[in-house]
Amino acid sequence: MRVFVFVGRRLLLLALVxxxxxxxxxxxxxxxxxxxxxxxxxxxxxxxxxxxLRQKLGLDRPAxxxxxxxxxxxxxxxxxxxxxxxxxxxxxxxERLGKSAVxxxxxxxVAVPLAIALGxxxxxxxxxFLDQAVGLVTLVAVSVPEFITGTVLILVxxxxxxxxxxxxxxDPRASLWSIAPSLVLPTLTLVLALLAHMTRMTRxxxxxxxxxxxIRAARLKGLxxxxxxxxxxxxxxxxxxxxxxxxxxxFLIGGIVVVETVFAYPxxxxxxxxxxxHRDVPVIQMAALVIALTYALANxxxxxxYAYLDPRIRY
Amino acid sequence: xxxxxxxRGGTRDGMTRRRLFELALAGSxxxxxxxxxxxxxxxxxxxxxxxxxGTLKMAWPSSPRTIDPALTIQGDEYMITxxxxxxxxxxxxxxxxxxxxxxxxxxxxQARVWxxxxxxxxxxxxxxxxxxSDVVLTFERVLDPKTASPGRTALxxxxxxxxxxxxxxxxxxxxxxxxxxxxxxxxFGRVLPADRADKIVSEPSGTGPFRLVEFKPGERTxxxxxxxxxxxxxxxxxxxxQVNIPQHATQVAALSGGDVQMMFEVPVAFIxxxxxxxxxxxxxxxxxxxxxxxxxxxxxxxxxxxxxxxxKLLLDRTAVxxxxxxxxxxxxxxxxxxxxxxxxxxxxxxxxDVARAKALLAEAGHPQGFSAEIWTSNERVxxxxxxxxxxxxxxxxxxxxxxxxVPWSVFNANVYKKKALYIxxxxxxxxxxxxxxxxxHSSGSWNEGKYSNPKLDKLLENGRSSTDPAKRxxxxxxxxxxxxxEGHYAVTYFTQYVSAVRSNVKGYTLHPLRWCDFRNTFLxx
Numbered sequence: 001m002r003v004f005v006f007v008g009r010r011l012l013l014l015a016l017v018x019x020x021x022x023x024x025x026x027x028x029x030x031x032x033x034x035x036x037x038x039x040x041x042x043x044x045x046x047x048x049x050x051x052x053l054r055q056k057l058g059l060d061r062p063a064x065x066x067x068x069x070x071x072x073x074x075x076x077x078x079x080x081x082x083x084x085x086x087x088x089x090x091x092x093x094x095e096r097l098g099k100s101a102v103x104x105x106x107x108x109x110v111a112v113p114l115a116i117a118l119g120x121x122x123x124x125x126x127x128x129f130l131d132q133a134v135g136l137v138t139l140v141a142v143s144v145p146e147f148i149t150g151t152v153l154i155l156v157x158x159x160x161x162x163x164x165x166x167x168x169x170x171d172p173r174a175s176l177w178s179i180a181p182s183l184v185l186p187t188l189t190l191v192l193a194l195l196a197h198m199t200r201m202t203r204x205x206x207x208x209x210x211x212x213x214x215i216r217a218a219r220l221k222g223l224x225x226x227x228x229x230x231x232x233x234x235x236x237x238x239x240x241x242x243x244x245x246x247x248x249x250x251f252l253i254g255g256i257v258v259v260e261t262v263f264a265y266p267x268x269x270x271x272x273x274x275x276x277x278h279r280d281v282p283v284i285q286m287a288a289l290v291i292a293l294t295y296a297l298a299n300x301x302x303x304x305x306y307a308y309l310d311p312r313i314r315y
Numbered sequence: 316x317x318x319x320x321x322x323r324g325g326t327r328d329g330m331t332r333r334r335l336f337e338l339a340l341a342g343s344x345x346x347x348x349x350x351x352x353x354x355x356x357x358x359x360x361x362x363x364x365x366x367x368x369g370t371l372k373m374a375w376p377s378s379p380r381t382i383d384p385a386l387t388i389q390g391d392e393y394m395i396t397x398x399x400x401x402x403x404x405x406x407x408x409x410x411x412x413x414x415x416x417x418x419x420x421x422x423x424x425q426a427r428v429w430x431x432x433x434x435x436x437x438x439x440x441x442x443x444x445x446x447x448s449d450v451v452l453t454f455e456r457v458l459d460p461k462t463a464s465p466g467r468t469a470l471x472x473x474x475x476x477x478x479x480x481x482x483x484x485x486x487x488x489x490x491x492x493x494x495x496x497x498x499x500x501x502x503f504g505r506v507l508p509a510d511r512a513d514k515i516v517s518e519p520s521g522t523g524p525f526r527l528v529e530f531k532p533g534e535r536t537x538x539x540x541x542x543x544x545x546x547x548x549x550x551x552x553x554x555x556x557q558v559n560i561p562q563h564a565t566q567v568a569a570l571s572g573g574d575v576q577m578m579f580e581v582p583v584a585f586i587x588x589x590x591x592x593x594x595x596x597x598x599x600x601x602x603x604x605x606x607x608x609x610x611x612x613x614x615x616x617x618x619x620x621x622x623x624x625x626x627k628l629l630l631d632r633t634a635v636x637x638x639x640x641x642x643x644x645x646x647x648x649x650x651x652x653x654x655x656x657x658x659x660x661x662x663x664x665x666x667x668d669v670a671r672a673k674a675l676l677a678e679a680g681h682p683q684g685f686s687a688e689i690w691t692s693n694e695r696v697x698x699x700x701x702x703x704x705x706x707x708x709x710x711x712x713x714x715x716x717x718x719x720x721v722p723w724s725v726f727n728a729n730v731y732k733k734k735a736l737y738i739x740x741x742x743x744x745x746x747x748x749x750x751x752x753x754x755x756h757s758s759g760s761w762n763e764g765k766y767s768n769p770k771l772d773k774l775l776e777n778g779r780s781s782t783d784p785a786k787r788x789x790x791x792x793x794x795x796x797x798x799x800x801e802g803h804y805a806v807t808y809f810t811q812y813v814s815a816v817r818s819n820v821k822g823y824t825l826h827p828l829r830w831c832d833f834r835n836t837f838l839x840x
Contacts, residue, residue: 084380085532086516092532154568166568264560264569266534274378274533 003307010303014296021292022074026067029281074289080282084275089282092271097253097290100267104252106183107190112245115195119202119241120234123210134199142196150189150262158185166263186263190256198244205237212236235309242309246302250295254287365822369838370554373577373831374566378533378559383515384505385457385464390579393502394557394831395536398550399440400505400521403431403450403484404496406745408600408824410656412496416445416506416522417484426493426782429486430479437545439508440520447478452509454486466503468760469749471495491780493787494746501745502830524550524834533559551822551837570595576817576838579831582696583641589815600825601645601655602812603743603750606697608689608705608805613765614735616687620801621679627665627805628672629709635807639700643813647806650798651743651750652791654809655827658747660792662799673712684713690730690737694723697810698738705738732763739763743809745828747791748779755798764803771797 037053054060058069073080079089118138122131141149158166165182209215210233218228257269268287275283307313379392387396403417417431437445454476457466474489486495498504508520519527522545525538538555558575560566567585569575571592581589581597589597610617610626617623627649636644645654652659676684691702699720706716721730730737744750753759756775757767774794781787798804812829822835 082532086381086383087530087532095531151564154565158568159571162572165574166565166572261561262565264558264562264565266531266559270561271533278380 003304006307007300007304010300014300017296018289018293021296022071022289023067025285025288025292026063026070029285030063032279070285074286079286082275082280082283084278084280084283089286092283093268093286093290096266096268096271096287097294099265100253100256100269103183103186103190103256103265103267104249107187107194107252108245108248110187111191111194111198114191115198116202116234116238116241118195118199119206120229122199122203123206124229126207131203138196138199141192144192146189146193146256146258147262149192150185150259153185153188154262186259186265189259189262190252193259194248198241198248201244202237202241205240206233209233209237238309239306242302242305246298247295249298249301250291253294254291365548365551365835365837366840367548367551367837368553370556371552371577371820371833371836371838372556372558372575373579374558374560374569374575375579376559376561376563376566379530379536379557380532381516382519382527382530382536384507385462385466385503385515387502388465390829390831391557394579395527395530395538396502396505396521397830398523398525398538398555398833399519399527400507400523401437402500402504402506403433404500404504406497406500406828406830408826410603410745410827412500415500416450417499420496422493422495422782424782426491426495426780427488429488429495431484431486431499433482433484434545435482437522438543439522440526440541441508441511441518442543443508443510445506445522446481446509447484448481449509450484450506451476451478452512453504453507456507456512457503464503466501469498469501470503471498471748492748493779493782494748497746498749525552525555535559546834549834551835552833555833567592570815570817573817576820577823578815580829581813581815583643583813586641586643586813594818595815596818596820597813597815598825599643599811599813600827601653602810602827602829603653603655604741604810604812605647605651605653605743605806605808606695606701606738606740606810607651608701608807609734609737609739609764610803610805611735611764612767612803616679616681616685617735617764617803619679621675622681623803623805624800625672625675625679625712626709626714628668628675629712629714630705630805630807631667631708632665632807635701635704635708638704639697640808640810643811644808645811647808648795648799649804649806650795650802651741651754651804651806652747652795653743653827656747656750658788658791660788660795662792662796665799667708669711676712676714684715686715686717687736688719688734689716690719690721690726690734692723692726692730692738692740693720694726695740698740701807702738743828747787748775751775751791751794751798752779754804755802766801766803768797768801771801 037050037057037059058066077090079093081087082089082092085092118134122134125131154166157163164184166185215228215233218232223232254269254272256267257273259265260267260270268291271283272287272291274280275287373394375391375394377389377391379387379389379395381387381392382395382399384396384400387393401416403415404420405413405415407413416434416437418434420429420431422429431450433445433447433450439445454470454473456462457464457470458473460467471492471494472489473486475487477485477487479485488495506522507515511518511520524541524544524546526541527536528539529535529537536557540550540553544550560569560575563582563585566575566578567588570578570589571594573594586597589595608626610623612618612623617626632646636642636646646664648662648665676682689702689705691698693699702718702720706718709716716736731739752775753761755762755766755771757769757772771794774790774797778787778790778794781790812825812827814825816823819839820836821839822837823833826832
């Protein structure tokens with residue numbers, strides 16, 4: 001019962017956050033130079049044409065009313081039409097969201113267990129060769145920009161050895177299994193970029209926890225090292241890592257434009273950048289709102305996981 | 316009949332029009348069996364028979380914004396509409412006009428009234444037969460100011476389009492216009508179905524060889540074979556995809572790995588890599604694109620033709636092409652008509668002559684040279700390199716240039732038509748009239764050098780109204796000479812259009828206007 005109350009309160013908070021975010025998104029789009037009518041009609045339009053289009057689009061009405069309309073339409077699922085491509089915004093954004101979600105889930109499914117395992121291994125072999133090797137490799141991987149890692153992976157695995165498809169051209173009719181190979185290289189690139197942060201956070205907080213009196217007590221009690229590490233130390237040490245994973249979910253959905261571009265992966269990030277470049281306001285607004293929502297939901301999920309990991313946590 | 320009959324290779328006596336047309340089609344089929352025709356190798360390797368089936372994926376760095384032919388302005392959009400729709404006429408790879416939906420046409424002697432006869436039995440993708448009313452709607456729609464089509468002024472001075480009967484269409488011009496058949500073959504002239512004018516984007520239907528089944532902007536556009544195409548057995552491909560791959564490096568990887576079968580355009584930097592890649596063929600064709608040095612006649616010192624001519628004489632064109640395009644390009648002669656244009660006139664090639672340039676400068680009152688800024692943009696390949704090369708080449712005449720580089724958007728706002736000396740980037744056009752008139756007529760919309768010469772204006776107007784091939788040839792030859800000697804352009808080169816395919820792609824010919832026609836393309840087993 002308690003958990004429902006907790007989640008319910010968090011959901012109310014989330015609604016508040018989304019309301020604030022929507023005001024920010026709408027406000028920022030309003031102050032972008034050049035309005036929608038100019039964008040649609042181009043530079044050769046007459047002032048009369050512009051005025052009539054503004055009236056048709058309702059751009060002459062007060063901003064507060066237009067904001068209310070936009071929010072109302074967004075909630076009712078009427079997301080409008082893309083100015084750039086003349087197609088409905090909702091399928092455009094949702095389909096890209098789905099593709100971004102697939103890549104994000106696959107990348108996290110590989111990166112999170114790997115990072116935790118490497119973090120734990122580093123603490124167990126602290127300051128030895130393995131610890132230093134893990135530190136060096138993950139730091140190098142995070143320091144090299146993704147467009148370089150991605151390109152090198154394409155060159156080596158895709159072209160030199162011909163093991164994997166170098167781009168992510170997904171056939172809409174293909175089965176999940178047959179598209180899997182084209183996800184390998186982008187996933188690998190993302191994993192390399194994500195690994196360092198999570199590994200080092202796990203390692204640092206494991207080291208911290210292992211110094212705690214209750215670990216000494218557990219050891220003195222005669223528990224097997226595996227139980228001490230996994231049940232007593234790791235569970236407590238994971239809290240900061242969970243926070244980082246949550247932030248990365250949002251990042252993977254909306255912020256990996258570089259990887260999406262290098263591998264020609266049709267994700268939400270690229271859609272957003274194209275829309276901004278072409279002042280495609282309906283797409284900018286909805287894509288931004290969807291990305292913000294994923295961040296908020298991921299953080300909500302993290303809060304639930306916190307509470308599970310550490311029963312003392314109450315909100 | 317006033318169709319331009321200057322086919323290269325000539326025609327034989329006693330041939331019927333039908334036979335001629337069949338030959339023209341066969342000719343195009345012959346031309347296209349080569350793996351991306353290289354200029355010199357045209358006409359080889361013609362023994363293969365096309366094979367049906369397969370999917371061809373073509374990589375593009377950009378994505379279409381719209382699939383409404385009246386509103387298309389980019390190559391990626393042209394590729395889609397070219398394969399979904401047909402035009403009345405076809406502008407072929409030699410920039411000659413050929414029949415397509417119109418089987419024949421004629422005009423009155425003044426080139427003011429044009430009559431086009433339509434092919435019968437042509438079906439739209441939704442099953443209805445093509446009628447003259449469809450053609451009328453198509454052009455009325457482009458000409459309607461409400462459509463806001465860039466084609467409204469580009470198609471020529473069309474006053475009225477009318478259906479004479481179901482298979483005959485008449486165009487009435489407000490001024491003589493000999494180039495109309497060529498202009499109807501360009502991107503705005505795709506013939507649309509009159510009964511679906513409000514569904515051009517949502518449910519496109521054309522008479523072309525492929526149906527559009529999926530349009531995912533920024534991702535891909537998918538076309539599938541139209542089984543009832545009038546020109547059976549074409550098309551040979553089952554599916555034709557346009558896929559959006561923003562990075563050229565990724566495109567190169569995708570082509571080398573066989574993920575895509577074709578790259579729209581290969582930048583100079585990647586040509587070597589692809590030429591060494593197994594299973595890939597690189598092809599190139601002379602294009603109509605050029606990058607002129609603009610010498611604006613409304614600014615000193617370029618108001619004096621001696622200074623303009625001196626600038627032209629200081630440029631070593633072969634060296635320019637080597638420095639800017641690694642040797643890939645055709646030498647230009649200071650006018651915008653490329654040698655692939657059927658009305659290009661052979662003239663003595665202008666070559667570097669520093670002594671004569673210095674003498675002209677001295678005569679014009681600049682014995683010590685002068686200083687100026689040369690403007691260019693870093694967002695179009697070649698422009699910046701050309702500016703630096705020009706800076707070095709005019710230095711021996713004591714002309715000191717400072718290179719000013721700006722982004723393309725700033726260039727269009729503050730440099731184009733405003734500065735005295737700059738590099739520009741033009742794609743070139745299908746018709747001779749569009750190639751010269753807007754750029755050099757004193758009232759021309761793209762006359763960026765404010766060049767005004769009553770004699771040239773007269774020549775440009777005469778060219779428009781003349782339908783006699785010999786007369787046209789004479790007029791346009793004179794016109795090219797005047798522009799070369801006195802105009803505000805120093806044209807040092809025309810660029811090449813370079814593309815690459817998997818070696819099993821056959822029956823595709825590169826078009827100098829960078830158009831992509833897949834009617835004859837097939838995949839070898």
